[in-house]
Amino acid sequence: MGVIMLTSAAGAPGVTSTALALALLWPGDTVLIDADGHPSQAVLAGYLQGTDGAGRGVTALAGSQRGRSVEPVDLLSHCLPLSTDTQHQRLFLPGMPRSGAGQLLVGAFELILETLHAVSDAGIQVVIDAGRFGADGPPAGLVGLTSTVIVLTRTSLRALAALRLHLPVISQRAGSAGLGLVLVGEGQPYTAAEISGQFGVPVLGRLVDDPPAAAVLSDGADAPRGFTRGRYARSLRDLVDRLVDERRSLEPEGAR
Numbered sequence: 162m163g164v165i166m167l168t169s170a171a172g173a174p175g176v177t178s179t180a181l182a183l184a185l186l187w188p189g190d191t192v193l194i195d196a197d198g199h200p201s202q203a204v205l206a207g208y209l210q211g212t213d214g215a216g217r218g219v220t221a222l223a224g225s226q227r228g229r230s231v232e233p234v235d236l237l238s239h240c241l242p243l244s245t246d247t248q249h250q251r252l253f254l255p256g257m258p259r260s261g262a263g264q265l266l267v268g269a270f271e272l273i274l275e276t277l278h279a280v281s282d283a284g285i286q287v288v289i290d291a292g293r294f295g296a297d298g299p300p301a302g303l304v305g306l307t308s309t310v311i312v313l314t315r316t317s318l319r320a321l322a323a324l325r326l327h328l329p330v331i332s333q334r335a336g337s338a339g340l341g342l343v344l345v346g347e348g349q350p351y352t353a354a355e356i357s358g359q360f361g362v363p364v365l366g367r368l369v370d371d372p373p374a375a376a377v378l379s380d381g382a383d384a385p386r387g388f389t390r391g392r393y394a395r396s397l398r399d400l401v402d403r404l405v406d407e408r409r410s411l412e413p414e415g416a417r
């Protein structure tokens with residue numbers, strides 16, 4: 162199963178909220194991995210409403226290795242549940258517990274790469290929140306596992322100027338992974354056609370710009386009336402459908 166990575170060029174267009182939405186809405190078991198090199202504990206403090214990671218997370222998991230291989234069951238036991246969904250398991254692996262330790266993050270992911278691979282091969286959809294791409298990008302091994310890299314961006318000139326600066330590096334590092342844009346607030350003012358034409362990268366999704374609805378995911382805020390049927394939630398479901406369709410089109414005939 163292909164790993165999906167979400168990132169951004171600059172600013173805070175909604176990478177974490179959108180990664181979380183994919184993990185919650187995907188039609189199957191999921192694990193959301195916090196691989197943001199600028200740690201913020203955004204999911205624990207936001208959507209999970211101040212839940213204590215209780216020592217769980219990527220660095221603790223890597224630290225528990227002690228010369229033996231980390232098994233998928235170890236990885237899953239280091240995760241926290243994202244929802245009470247009884248049909249599918251939706252898990253979250255917290256990221257860096259402190260700031261300024263980029264090398265620690267790279268080292269930790271190196272130790273668990275094989276495990277992530279095995280989790281993905283077992284049919285669990287892995288979604289990676291890579292945060293802002295930055296100068297070095299997320300750990301190279303992690304990008305190597307990824308089959309789709311999604312770059313979130315708003316559609317203002319300011320957002321697109323930053324995208325222009327960073328997209329070449331993101332594209333180069335993404336290597337053979339599929340690269341696509343997800344626009345937040347399409348048409349404010351630039352449209353999907355203008356942006357994909359300008360950058361030569363396909364637009365995989367258009368998320369409605371709706372701060373109160375997005376705060377449900379980013380901050381664990383109370384859902385506004387009609388949230389589930391509303392335009393923001395619908396735009397997220399459309400993105401999931403598009404990604405699932407892309408995945409199916411890449412599978413060999415026999416696997417369908």
Ligand SMILES: Nc1ncnc2c1ncn2[C@@H]1O[C@H](COP(=O)(O)OP(=O)(O)O)[C@@H](O)[C@H]1O
Pocket residue numbers: 169172173174175176177178179203292345346368369370371372373375376377379380
């Ligand atoms: N589609 C959206 N429309 C409006 N606001 C959004 C949207 N997605 C995210 N946000 C808001 O933007 C802020 C940053 O979101 P977050 O997901 O943490 O972004 P990032 O991970 O890119 O820093 C939060 O206040 C969140 O509620």
Ligand SMILES: [Mg+2]
Pocket residue numbers: 176177178197203292
């Ligand atoms: Mg984030």
